[in-house]
Amino acid sequence: IQKEALEKIAAAETMNELQEIRIAYLGKKGSLTAVLKGMGKLSKEERPIVGEAANNVRQSITASLEEKTAQLEEKMMEKQLEEESIDVTLPGRPVRVGGPHLLTSIVEEIEDLFIGMGYEVKEGPEVETDYFNFEALNLPKNHPARDMQDSFYITNEILLRTHTSPMQARTMLEYKGVKPVKMICPGKVYRRDTDDATHSHQFTQIEGLYVDKNVRMSDLKGTLSIFAKKMFGEDREIRLRPSYFPFTEPSVEMDISCKVCHGKGCNVCKGTGWIEILGAGMVHPKVLSMAGYDPEVYSGFAFGMGPERIAMLKYGIDDIRRFYTNDIRFLKQFHHA
Numbered sequence: 001i002q003k004e005a006l007e008k009i010a011a012a013e014t015m016n017e018l019q020e021i022r023i024a025y026l027g028k029k030g031s032l033t034a035v036l037k038g039m040g041k042l043s044k045e046e047r048p049i050v051g052e053a054a055n056n057v058r059q060s061i062t063a064s065l066e067e068k069t070a071q072l073e074e075k076m077m078e079k080q081l082e083e084e085s086i087d088v089t090l091p092g093r094p095v096r097v098g099g100p101h102l103l104t105s106i107v108e109e110i111e112d113l114f115i116g117m118g119y120e121v122k123e124g125p126e127v128e129t130d131y132f133n134f135e136a137l138n139l140p141k142n143h144p145a146r147d148m149q150d151s152f153y154i155t156n157e158i159l160l161r162t163h164t165s166p167m168q169a170r171t172m173l174e175y176k177g178v179k180p181v182k183m184i185c186p187g188k189v190y191r192r193d194t195d196d197a198t199h200s201h202q203f204t205q206i207e208g209l210y211v212d213k214n215v216r217m218s219d220l221k222g223t224l225s226i227f228a229k230k231m232f233g234e235d236r237e238i239r240l241r242p243s244y245f246p247f248t249e250p251s252v253e254m255d256i257s258c259k260v261c262h263g264k265g266c267n268v269c270k271g272t273g274w275i276e277i278l279g280a281g282m283v284h285p286k287v288l289s290m291a292g293y294d295p296e297v298y299s300g301f302a303f304g305m306g307p308e309r310i311a312m313l314k315y316g317i318d319d320i321r322r323f324y325t326n327d328i329r330f331l332k333q334f335h336h337a
């Protein structure tokens with residue numbers, strides 16, 4: 001039995017095999033166990049001799065099993081180390097880093113420019129009340145100019161804001177008619193416009209508002225001129241055209257000079273050499289007084305611009321939808337910006 005067991009142990013290659021050998025010899029039904037069980041049938045003289053021999057065999061098999069188990073464990077460990085080892089001399093795989101979206105960069109650039117002129121940056125709700133989106137801006141119910149901005153209503157009184165102008169009224173109320181106000185507010189706005197190369201149903205605006213004593217139209221023109229030159233270069237001209245917004249009087253639209261281009265893919269600056277980028281004007285006295293500022297004491301200007309249009313002009317982007325379709329080949333071009 002001993003010889004046979006030791007040979008089998010020496011030949012075993014796995015832990016499972018060792019376990020089987022242990023059961024075959026030392027288990028309850030194992031062959032050595034059978035010898036020990038059969039001792040009762042032996043004579044008094046034979047018993048101690050056979051008993052001692054059987055115990056020796058048991059000890060030798062047990063010791064051999066232990067030794068082999070240790071050997072196999074060591075082998076497994078070596079194998080595992082070999083398989084899992086890392087070749088530190090292999091060249092690494094490049095990690096791709098993302099960058100800010102072009103629209104984010106443009107908005108931040110505009111923010112920085114106005115922060116430099118003493119403006120604070122505010123944020124307002126995208127889900128807005130009819131009161132702030134329209135009424136507080138001198139657009140009472142049934143006012144025909146409400147049609148200028150086709151709206152997404154949620155209930156009768158709540159809608160997705162159609163512009164960032166509600167933040168004019170909200171900020172003035174916050175400052176309670178005493179402190180001067182100098183803020184810009186970037187954010188998403190929503191309109192039931194049909195999407196095309198220059199229109200989107202959801203786009204970005206940046207509102208600006210400056211209210212103080214003795215703010216004049218020439219301050220507005222100077223501010224916008226500085227903005228245009230810093231954004232597009234010293235050689236750019238601006239042009240203010242008379243316009244109409246119910247919340248400013250007088251109202252203007254600002255065009256910026258641009259190179260005329262022709263042909264396919266030329267949607268940004270066709271024909272005239274000018275492109276509209278924002279609406280602006282002197283804050284209407286009614287808007288001032290509704291927000292608690294005395295129009296006899298305070299005056300102000302406001303503007304609202306479209307950063308998508310500004311980026312299109314700056315980088316010659318032909319279609320506003322490129323901002324939202326997120327083609328990585330398009331976005332990657334602006335990661336330096």
Ligand code: FA5
Pocket residue numbers: 149162163164165191193198199200201203204205245248276277278279280281302303304305306307308309320
């Ligand atoms: C307004 O929304 C006024 N609230 C702006 C304003 C603010 C006037 C303060 C006076 C004082 P308007 O609808 O023209 O105005 O939009 C302003 C700018 O948003 C436009 O000049 C244009 O740059 C951009 N814009 C308007 N509609 C869209 C559109 N569908 N998709 C992309 N940009 C748009």
